[in-house]
Amino acid sequence: MTSMATIEVPTSAPPTELRTSDLTLGYDDRIVVRSLDLTFPIGRITAVVGPNGSGKSTIIRAAARLLRPKGGAVFLDGKAIARIPTKEVARRLAVLPQGPSSPEGLTVERLVWNGRYPHQGFLGTSSAADAEAVAWALRQTHLEDFSERTLDALSGGERQRAWIAMALAQQTPILILDEPTTFLDLGHQLEVLELLGELNERQGMTVIMVLHELNQAARYSDHMVAVQAGSIWRQGTPDEVMTKELLEVVFGVHADVRVDEISGKPYCVPLSRATEADTEAAS
Ligand SMILES: Nc1ncnc2c1ncn2[C@@H]1O[C@H](COP(=O)(O)OP(=O)(O)OP(=O)(O)O)[C@@H](O)[C@H]1O
Numbered sequence: 001m002t003s004m005a006t007i008e009v010p011t012s013a014p015p016t017e018l019r020t021s022d023l024t025l026g027y028d029d030r031i032v033v034r035s036l037d038l039t040f041p042i043g044r045i046t047a048v049v050g051p052n053g054s055g056k057s058t059i060i061r062a063a064a065r066l067l068r069p070k071g072g073a074v075f076l077d078g079k080a081i082a083r084i085p086t087k088e089v090a091r092r093l094a095v096l097p098q099g100p101s102s103p104e105g106l107t108v109e110r111l112v113w114n115g116r117y118p119h120q121g122f123l124g125t126s127s128a129a130d131a132e133a134v135a136w137a138l139r140q141t142h143l144e145d146f147s148e149r150t151l152d153a154l155s156g157g158e159r160q161r162a163w164i165a166m167a168l169a170q171q172t173p174i175l176i177l178d179e180p181t182t183f184l185d186l187g188h189q190l191e192v193l194e195l196l197g198e199l200n201e202r203q204g205m206t207v208i209m210v211l212h213e214l215n216q217a218a219r220y221s222d223h224m225v226a227v228q229a230g231s232i233w234r235q236g237t238p239d240e241v242m243t244k245e246l247l248e249v250v251f252g253v254h255a256d257v258r259v260d261e262i263s264g265k266p267y268c269v270p271l272s273r274a275t276e277a278d279t280e281a282a283s
């Protein structure tokens with residue numbers, strides 16, 4: 001990775017808490033998540049893991065106020081997020097949804113400028129700090145040479161990096177990313193994860209990310225939340241969550257879990273699919 005430029009510390013005071021209380025979520029008549037109480041540790045990196053359809057994106061979208069709860073609430077610094085004005089929420093929390101869609105013809109630079117919206121004044125006047133933040137975000141994602149290109153003319157991985165750049169330009173104390181490494185090759189995956197690690201370490205930025213790659217989730221997070229069928233199966237340090245039992249019960253896979261000597265973090269080696277009988281016996 002290239003060296004980091006100095007990062008402007010976010011202007012708003014860092015939040016002290018993001019939590020859900022008795023949160024029930026769903027679509028139309030269908031309930032997907034029921035009575036969820038979850039606190040995202042501030043200043044830490046949380047990885048949310050779980051099988052397809054378990055409710056990860058639903059939880060993430062509600063936490064970022066993109067989905068209205070059917071019951072309960074999300075609290076940012078003890079205040080119901082539904083009652084905080086949109087711009088204020090966007091100054092504290094940036095979100096990269098899963099599979100975002102963009103208007104046709106939008107250039108990378110325009111997209112990244114959108115991240116500055118919450119910082120701009122009345123009538124959308126922009127400042128030197130806005131231009132600096134946009135340039136910085138483009139640099140961090142190695143997209144300087146792509147700034148004039150339209151999103152539809154990019155590869156899947158380049159487009160994903162453009163969305164990450166938009167979220168970075170927002171310069172919020174909390175960054176929520178739903179599968180930020182999708183479409184990225186291994187080098188670019190590690191680059192994004194290392195960048196998030198640096199932002200966390202240097203600025204105390206709270207990072208909440210959904211990851212499918214369990215070894216990366218364990219390696220790059222301080223806190224893991226394993227979701228199964230809309231509930232928390234277990235949460236804690238990677239050591240506590242990344243277990244044989246997680247693989248078997250939640251993902252239906254027999255695996256060995258070992259400790260990486262260099263990072264000291266657990267990693268799994270999948271062996272085979274577990275049968276339903278195995279999974280039931282283990283749970
Ligand atoms: N817009 C929607 N309308 C109706 N049902 C939805 C909608 N979005 C998600 N669901 C359903 O809610 C459940 C949870 O979906 P969610 O997207 O939260 O899963 P996920 O854990 O993020 O899965 P993935 O790993 O595939 O992204 C699924 O059964 C899904 O079909």
Ligand SMILES: [Mg+2]
Binds near residue numbers: 056057058098178
């Ligand atoms: Mg999802």
